[in-house]
Amino acid sequence: MKVQLSLTPQEQLVFLKDLDEHLLQSENALVELEHGENETSSIEQLFRSFHTIKGNSGIADYTLLHDLTHEIESVLSVYRAKKRQVSEGLISLLFKSIDLMRSLRAPILSPKTDVETEPVEALIREAKLFLSKPEASERSISAHSELDKDPHLHNNMSIYINLTEPMPAVRGFQVLQLIEKSGIDYTSEPTFNEIKAGNIQNPINIQLSPTGLAEFIEKLIPSLSTHDGVKAIHIQYPQPNNPNKTKPKTLSEAITQDTEEELQEIQINIRKLDGLINLLGEILIDRNKISQNILRLEEKYSIDPHVMELLDLVNHLGKITYNLQTELLNIRTIPLNNIVEKYPRLIRELGHQLGKKVKLEITGQHVELDRLILKHLNELIIHLIRNSVDHGIESPEYRLARGKKELGTIRIDAHQKHNKAHFVISDDGNGIDPNSIRESLVRKNILEKAEAQRTSDQEIIRYIFYPGFSTKDEVSEISGRGVGMDVVQNTIQKLGGQISIDSEKGVGTSFRITLPLTLAIIHGLVTQVNKKTFVIPINYVEEVLRCRGEDVRIMNKKPHIILRDTLIPLVNLTALLYGNNLDIAKSGKLFIVVVVYNDKPTGIVVDKLLGEEEIVIKNIDYAADKYYIIHSATIMGTGDVGLILDIASLLDYLTMHREESARILVSDTNHENTHR
Amino acid sequence: MKILIVDDSPLIIKRLGEFLSDLGHQVIIAYDGKESMVAYNQELPDLVFMDILMPGPDGISVMRSIISKHAKARIIIMSSMGQQSKVIEAIQYGAIDFIVKPFEPSKILLALEKATNTLS
Structure with a gap:
């Protein structure tokens, strides 16, 4: 059998989107049901989803889907009327049908595929059998309103009456009368009769069943939201099962609703967006270059009004591009x-x-x-x-x-x-159990027994992040x-x-x-090491110090400085990256960038500080494996390639290989070959 | 629209009547409940502004008897402050809206708008 194709491609997409959403919601409701939580509202949700799918697939002429959902809906309606108690059997039947429905999804996309009708027919038979066979404990229909029983079921709504208008109780009464006339099942505080007697409270709290809520939104919100006595309506959806919006009843409604939403939201191909972000990156790079040139001009012609104006302009350009980049990057977020x-x-x-x-x-x-x-x-x-x-x-x-x-x-x-x-x-x-980690660490020769005993539980637990540890x-x-x-x-x-x-x-x-929240652009501190540009992401930077060689203290053969009574270990990037064993204690001036990682401060010694910049990250995937302390690269305002340091990896590396030289981390060759 | 104003106060009738005529409506007036029922049956107005408290049969009972004969009658109740429970009763028996004396023109416009909306 072939699936009939009677929808336009656009309608198909809407249909599938809706189907996926309903399947997901059903699944989540089903999981809740299985836990015995929010029974009434879960059944309600399932019923609604199956009902909608049934309606949609009927219109779309997806016979199999329609027949299946029809059968399951009949099963659900029995439980909805509380004629039977939820059982394992029901839950497994429902899971089975959701999975089957999902498998029917693919043929809709490629209508030429043959669809096996047998599994669907089998499941329909199973559902029929399931209904005909009485289950152990049957429940009589309860006389109570369903709202009385399940407190999780409520959708709470607060209607704020305009108190500045005369006769607020009458306004409240008008509102409740509207609800009353609509025939929607609700409870309210104060009750209809209390308000009728002139007792008003602001807001009026309304509780509705989920279906009642949908109906309420459809029928009453239009007139209530323009009602002169109503100031505001506040709807609270129950968590975590939140129907975000009223579900459209038919496919055509779905399409209309979607088109309306499309006016507010358009879909952008992510590649186009990334193209824009790359272009913006180029602008930022140029702006940084211009800004550096202006600074040079300023040195030459310090009080020239044109230079001053240029400076203002480039600052303004900076602000605009910054806003533009924030906006663009926000588009990438979901x-x-x-x-x-x-x-x-x-x-x-x-x-x-x-x-x-x-x-x-x-x-x-x-x-x-x-x-x-x-x-x-x-x-x-x-x-x-x-x-x-x-x-x-x-x-x-x-x-x-x-x-x-x-x-x-x-x-x-x-x-x-x-x-x-x-x-x-x-x-x-x-x-x-920290002790089982201690044992394992010792057994795997990662730590000495004594050291493992010395280390605090907290730190021991952190070892689960240690490579190869399990x-x-x-x-x-x-x-x-x-x-x-x-x-x-x-x-x-x-x-x-x-x-x-x-x-x-x-x-x-x-x-x-x-x-x-976003990638692509980071705020970085630009430094120079061995005449090469390195960027330290600003989110690690605590402060920047300038000190002298004689301030360096050697402890355990390692250089440290003392900053406000704290001993901070120093990392000499020149030595680490280029094997240049200059003794920093003997140098005159030192620039130290204090970074904090895992709550521990470390001082990174650099040759020069070049300032802060917005850094547009360029991918250097090919290099990232080889030099894993380099996060990525960027083009600096000067046109040079700047390497962004991966502080976390650098410091982890140092903790693990205290004694070794780290010369292998960066080779001195092809930095400049990084693609623009 | 053809609008019937029912009130025992000539001042209210004058002011409301002039306001509505200025808006281009055709205004009919009645000074008490009995008059208003006759006027309604003869003229079949589109809308009624009905005072809630009048000598003789009061606004609510007049309104109820009009609605019992003309189910589609649209009546806006006029009341003074402090008659909240009466107004609730009126709404309950089918008044489409209410206004509180002394009137603000904007409130009358709103009530008219609501009446026009229920007309269609």
Whole structure:
């Protein structure tokens, strides 16, 4: 059988987008249902999604999809009417149909493929059988309003009455009368009768079922929002199951709605956008060059009014380009929701495979990040989640025996602060035992026994980021994919972020990840080492010092300086990168950039400070593997290539190879060959 | 629009009547409930401004009897401050809106607008 093609390509896209969204929402509702949470609203969500898909596929003439959803909808309507209690059987049937529906998606895109009708027919038969066969415990229809029972179900709405107008109670009454007449199931505070008696309170709180809410928005919001007695309407959606908007009922409505939204939002091909960002990069480079030339001119003709005007102009240009770059980079950002909405199902599958009960809680889905960062973050979070389910969360029996809740929780909390995205990925599992890490470190000859004993628990736990370290000796199917926590840490650092871990035995583990919101352009401190330009990302820089050779103290054969009673180790970049063993203690003037990494300050000795600049990052992937302390490259205002230092890798390298020379890190050849 | 104003106060009738005529509406007036019912049946106005408190049958009962015969009658209740519960009752029995005396022109315009919207 061939799938009929009766939609225009554009309609097809709308159809598929809608289908995907509904499948995802169904899946998440199903996971909740399986945990026995928000039963009524989950069923409601499932019913609505299947209903919409059924309607859409009917219009689109996707017969298989239509027949399947029709059957499942009939099953769901029984549960919606609370004639039966949710069972394992129902949940597995629903998961099966969602998977099957997803497999029907591909033929829609390429209509020439033959579709197997048999699996669909089989599932329809199974659904019919499922309905005909009575389940153990049947429930009688409850006489109560469904709102009375499930407090999670409510969509709360606050309607603020305009109190500056005379007779606010009448206004309130008008509002409630509108709702009352619409026939929508609701409860309110104050109640209809209280307001009728003249008792008003501002705001009026309305509680609606999710379907009631959709209906409310459709029928009443237009008249209420223009009602002169209403000041504001505030709708709160229940978390985490939030219907963002009313779902269009038919395909044509969907298309109209989408077109309306398109007027506000257009899709941009990411390549076009990157083209723009690259062009802007060129402008920035030119601006920096112009600015340097003007500074030279200023030295020659210090009070020439034309030079002064040029200086003003280039400063202004700088501000504009800065704003332009911020705006452009913001276009590249997408909300976290794009990746996390797929996790509940993932966790369910993992849990099933491992015989564990786990649920996921997420906050801060709205935080927006550059799509490239988000892509990497996705892999990282999945890795951490796998680890959590595999090693962190205990078996239900063990948890119960330890007085914990049977259902383990993994949380993803995100927020945005100071131009950075912060994530905490935590579980309430068994935590990490520092002693087992100590043993493992000693066994693998990474640490001496005495040193392992001396090191604090906190620092010992950090060793899980050490390359090749793994506490589980056997490789499990879930998390043993040859990727260790060191790779996680590396990826985050390459993106300009940091990760830290906190774990308490028996209580749980949490990872804190900080990432920049955008990539492409960084703020850097430009320095010179051995006549070459090096950029230190400003987010690591604590302060810049100028001191003399005699201020350097040698401790443990290593140079240090004392800054406000703190001993700070020094890194001589010239010696490190070019093997030039000049004794910095004997030099006259020294420039030291104090960077902070893992809460520890380190002083980086450079030859010259050239100032701060907005640095447009150019990819040097080919070099990044060879010289991993170099993050990437840039073209400086002078036209020279500048290398951006990867501070995290540099300092990690030094911690690990204290005794070795690091000459191999950068070769002196082809810097200039970096592509523009 | 053809608008019927019902009020026992000549001053209200004069001011509201002039305001509505200036806007280009055809204004009919009635000084009490009985008059207004006769006027309504004869003229079948598009809209009624009805005082809530009048000698004889009061605004609400007049309104109810008009609506019982003309289900589509559109009546805006006029009241003074402090008659909130009466106004609620009026709304409940089918008044499309209310205005509070003394009137502000802008409020009358709003009420007219609402009436026009329900007309279509």
